Amino acid sequence: NSATASSADSWRKVNFYNVYKDIADLLEDENYDDGSYGPVFVRLAWHSSGTFDTKTKTGGSDGATIRFAPESGHGANAGLDAARARLEPLKKKYPNISYGDLYTLAGVVAVQELGGPTVRWRPGRSDYKTAADCTPDGRLPDAAQGAGHVRDVFYRMGFNDQEIVALIGAHALGRCHSTRSGYEGPWNASPTVFTNFFFTELLDNTWVPKKWNGPFQYVDKNSGAFMMLPADMAFKTDPQFRKYVDKYATDQDAFFADFTKAFTKLLELGVKFPEDAPVYEFKTLE
Ligand code: DDH
Structure with a gap:
């Protein structure tokens, strides 16, 4: 990657309004999942960042080690190669953007364009890390576990309970894929719209164990169309x-x-921004 790696200051040459628009243009694809790459872009941004450890100051979105083996092959990152491949043409078009900036900005664009809040975002991550900086496997949450594990993982990043609950609301978006995590199904009926439906569905439905040969998960008793992970259920109990x-x-x-x-805090964990890095609040396209 060294030929295309951006240096510490090269982000200054990038017009991020243009990058925002180009990412937004990559969201829709009628042949992919529910018609949008948005959810998997949000997951890419989160998994790029959520490896951060406050004690050792390792991990996080800066340096984008998620693109290197072995981190790219960690079980939790299964399927994120599709998101990275979708964004790769933009790294060619804008060689001065770092992978860390590109992956986090993709998450911001997706949240906003799918109807979520405006997300403040700063550039300034760079491609200085190598495969040797990959984080150890196991820093991202294990969906089979409960509240204690979820707290261990997010307290390690520096989040409190209120922030953890706010973040899990992203499970309004997208779905689980049996070919990726082993789990199956969306959390609600509008997986390409950013809503508070993770919380309403969690409370309003009766959740029963799914009868299948796959990993233990829940489905809603009424329709059987929606799902909850064991770790999601911890937020109810x-x-x-x-x-x-x-x-x-x-x-x-x-x-x-x-x-x-x-x-925004998640996407900035461990990043040393230049003091004059501008804070963007992008307007949505329509
Ligand atoms: Fe998640 N998530 N996530 N998640 N996540 C999955 C999908 C998506 C956990 C497990 C899974 C967050 C927190 C947790 C998104 C965003 C966020 C899948 C399914 C599993 C499993 C993957 C697949 O099969 O494709 C667990 C456990 C936690 C936890 O907190 C305990 C957070 C914090 C976010 C965030 O963005 C802030 C999104 C979006 C998806 C849908 C991806 C897709 O392709 O669709």
């Missing part, structure tokens, strides 16, 4: 998490306001 679930289920504005703050 844990009283400290539940407080915020109740709030976000009834107050979409509060969810949007808290999500956007926590999502």
Whole structure:
């Protein structure tokens, strides 16, 4: 990758308004999933960033180690190669953007264009890391586990309970793929629209174990069309998490306001921005 690697200052030559538009143009594809790459772009941004460890200051979106083996092959990252491949032509078109900036900006564009809140975003990540900087496997949450594990993982990144609940609201988007994580199905009926439906569906449905040969997960008793992971269910059963679930289920504005703050924080974990890095608040295309 060294031929295309951006240096510490090269982001200054990039017109990020143009990159925003070009990413937005890559979202729709009637032959992919539910018709949009948006959800998998959000997941790419999150998994690029969520490896951060506050103690060792390793991981995070800067340097984009997610594109190198072995991190690219970690079980949690299965399927994200599709998102990275979709974005690769933009790295060719804008060689001065770093992978870390490209992957995080893709998440921002997806949240906004799918109807979510405006997300403040700064450029300035660079491609200085190598495969030797890949994070150890196991830093991202394991969907088979419960509240204790979820807290361990997100406290390690520096988040509190309220921020953790806000972030899991991203599970309004997209779906699980049996070919990627092993789990199957979307969380609600509008997986390409950013809503507070993760919380409303979690509370409003009766969730029963799915009868199948795959990993243990839940389906809604009524239609069987929607799903919850064991780790998702922890947000219903844990009283400290539940407080915020109740709030976000009834107050979409509060969810949007808290999500956007926590999502920007996630995308910036461990990044040393140049002092004069501008903060963008992009307008949506339509
Ligand atoms: Fe997630 N997530 N996630 N997630 N996630 C999956 C899909 C998506 C967990 C497990 C899974 C966040 C937190 C957690 C998105 C965003 C975010 C899948 C299915 C699993 C499994 C993957 C597949 O089969 O393709 C667990 C566990 C947690 C946890 O917190 C305990 C967070 C914080 C975010 C975020 O963006 C802020 C999105 C979007 C998807 C849908 C991807 C797609 O392709 O569609």
